[in-house]
Amino acid sequence: MSAVVGEETRRGPVPRRTWAALLAVVLAASIVGVVLALTIRWFPTRASDHGESVDTLWDVLLIVSVPIFVLVVALVVFSIWRWRAQPGEEHLDGPPIHGDTRLEIIWTALPTAIIAGLAAYAAVVLLDIQEAPAKGTRVVNVTGQQFAWSFSMTEGGRRIAANRLVLPVGEPVEFKVRSKDVIHDFWVPEWRLKVDAVPGITTSYSLTPTRTGSYQVVCAELCGLGHAFMRQSVSVVSRERYAAWVRERTAPAATAPAAGAGAKIDAEQLFTAGNPQTGATACGACHALAAAGTTAQTGPDLAALKGWDAARIRTAIVDPNAELAKGFGANIMPPNYAQSLTGAEVDALVQYLRKSVGG
Numbered sequence: 001m002s003a004v005v006g007e008e009t010r011r012g013p014v015p016r017r018t019w020a021a022l023l024a025v026v027l028a029a030s031i032v033g034v035v036l037a038l039t040i041r042w043f044p045t046r047a048s049d050h051g052e053s054v055d056t057l058w059d060v061l062l063i064v065s066v067p068i069f070v071l072v073v074a075l076v077v078f079s080i081w082r083w084r085a086q087p088g089e090e091h092l093d094g095p096p097i098h099g100d101t102r103l104e105i106i107w108t109a110l111p112t113a114i115i116a117g118l119a120a121y122a123a124v125v126l127l128d129i130q131e132a133p134a135k136g137t138r139v140v141n142v143t144g145q146q147f148a149w150s151f152s153m154t155e156g157g158r159r160i161a162a163n164r165l166v167l168p169v170g171e172p173v174e175f176k177v178r179s180k181d182v183i184h185d186f187w188v189p190e191w192r193l194k195v196d197a198v199p200g201i202t203t204s205y206s207l208t209p210t211r212t213g214s215y216q217v218v219c220a221e222l223c224g225l226g227h228a229f230m231r232q233s234v235s236v237v238s239r240e241r242y243a244a245w246v247r248e249r250t251a252p253a254a255t256a257p258a259a260g261a262g263a264k265i266d267a268e269q270l271f272t273a274g275n276p277q278t279g280a281t282a283c284g285a286c287h288a289l290a291a292a293g294t295t296a297q298t299g300p301d302l303a304a305l306k307g308w309d310a311a312r313i314r315t316a317i318v319d320p321n322a323e324l325a326k327g328f329g330a331n332i333m334p335p336n337y338a339q340s341l342t343g344a345e346v347d348a349l350v351q352y353l354r355k356s357v358g359g
């Protein structure tokens with residue numbers, strides 16, 4: 001029973017001095033931890049009017065939670081060290097634990113107060129963000145569909161549909177988000193807001209883009225095999241450039257065919273990188289093609305196209321569900337290539353594929 005004798009000394013009450021030292025360590029580590037946490041750049045550049053309140057909320061969460069994390073870890077490590085088993089004690093039970101009402105009240109009330117406080121603060125931020133948009137705010141319809149986003153808006157009485165979103169800086173906009181199939185989530189990290197696109201209902205949020213630039217529209221809800229490729233771009237431009245874009249989009253005889261005829265199309269580039277500007281997802285993200293050096297297996301290896309004529313390949317690209325490759329499901333290949341690629345680009349891809357597979 002020698003172990004019990006050792007217990008008397010080592011397991012007695014912890015001296016005040018030790019508690020004080022532990023507290024000092026916790027305080028110092030908390031300060032270092034909070035400074036470190038606030039120094040890290042957690043998010044990309046802020047580009048909407050709501051960015052600041054979201055980032056401040058995040059900072060407050062860090063300031064509150066880092067010391068709690070440090071305290072819990074310190075107590076665990078201290079307990080492991082101080083009350084560790086000595087050789088020969090492996091089969092002994094620890095002493096029975098009796099309640100300590102004061103301690104129990106403290107460790108219930110304190111976390112409750114902290115959580116309630118943070119929840120109230122978060123609710124205030126959320127209500128502020130969700131404030132109804134002013135009358136006359138520009139509305140952009142956002143539609144998610146496996147695996148692409150499409151956008152539409154009305155300018156000067158005309159509807160503009162696009163696979164790439166263009167917006168003027170400094171003007172409020174309300175997004176009305178819908179889905180044609182499964183749940184997606186409309187997210188532009190730089191704007192800090194996101195909302196689910198849920199079939200059957202319309203969700204929304206409003207913000208004012210505060211910074212020009214090109215940002216990614218990301219689907220933030222796992223929506224199927226092509227989810228990772230469900231990325232498009234949004235360009236926030238000056239009001240003048242926006243007006244020019246609208247004119248170009250609403251002009252009766254679009255200038256697009258002329259531009260398309262003039263520019264040489266790089267089919268291999270289209271295949272491996274797609275065109276984020278128009279919302280055309282890279283084919284190589286899903287298909288293996290030896291000539292392009294891609295190895296993805298979400299879709300069939302396109303070596304299978306040997307012997308296909310141009311028309312059949314063309315249909316496979318613009319109407320993927322018309323004929324399904326054996327062993328592959330429907331609705332995986334994006335259905336929007338007829339819109340996100342020009343006719344000339346589809347032709348170039350068809351030629352490129354025929355040449356690549358030798359026939």
Ligand code: HEC
Binds near residue numbers: 300323
């Ligand atoms: C998100 C993944 C994905 C992307 C991106 C994608 N595909 Fe597909 N593709 C598939 C799947 C899955 C199938 C098989 C089901 C079907 O036939 O629709 C397929 C089928 C095909 C077929 C028919 C092949 C066969 O053996 O029947 C062709 C041709 C094709 N894709 C070409 C392309 C081209 C060209 C692009 C780019 C413009 C592209 N795909 C982009 C997933 C994708």
Ligand SMILES: [Cu+2]
Binds near residue numbers: 220
């Ligand atoms: Cu998704």
